[in-house]
Amino acid sequence: MAEKERPTFILDGMYGSLARWLRLLGYDTIFCNDWVDDDILIATEDRILLTRDKELITRAQTRGLKVFNPGSRPIYKMLRRLQEYLGTEFILNPSKSRCSLCNARLAHAQPEEVKDRVPARSFNQFTLYWQCTNKDCRQVYWQGRHWRRIQATLNRI
Ligand SMILES: [Zn+2]
Numbered sequence: 001m002a003e004k005e006r007p008t009f010i011l012d013g014m015y016g017s018l019a020r021w022l023r024l025l026g027y028d029t030i031f032c033n034d035w036v037d038d039d040i041l042i043a044t045e046d047r048i049l050l051t052r053d054k055e056l057i058t059r060a061q062t063r064g065l066k067v068f069n070p071g072s073r074p075i076y077k078m079l080r081r082l083q084e085y086l087g088t089e090f091i092l093n094p095s096k097s098r099c100s101l102c103n104a105r106l107a108h109a110q111p112e113e114v115k116d117r118v119p120a121r122s123f124n125q126f127t128l129y130w131q132c133t134n135k136d137c138r139q140v141y142w143q144g145r146h147w148r149r150i151q152a153t154l155n156r157i
Helices: 013-024 037-044 054-062 075-086 111-117 145-156
Strands: 009-012 029-032 048-050 066-068 106-109 129-132 140-142
Touching (some): 013 029, 037 054
Parallel strands (some): 009 048
Antiparallel strands (some): 106 129, 129 140
């Protein structure tokens, strides 16, 4: 699927962990923590709204917005339902990932650039790093244990 055709998402406050997942999987995702419904509906625009709030679903449908209810945990079941809805397959590719904290794109980083923000134990094991391109965030990512857990969860889908 071409980058331009990738769907973008907006998630209501119940879906914090799903929002982090979608960002790591490379999807532009707004997470509406503590937003009122009116603001969520205005911000949805061309995005797919993910919510299980029945009233919000009805209001979105009335406005002709794209809305989907991915249900509840565990996360791999939510991702599986979403994958079926989209007709796509989620692939973890760190070069496409977005920052799980702020949704900005990631960029390759040299080990020396991030050394002071990576635990020494991990730094000795890994050589490939990515860094959030948002100057106010600069979160560092590497393919450590957390990354392997994500891959294991994707394999369950
Ligand atoms: Zn970030």
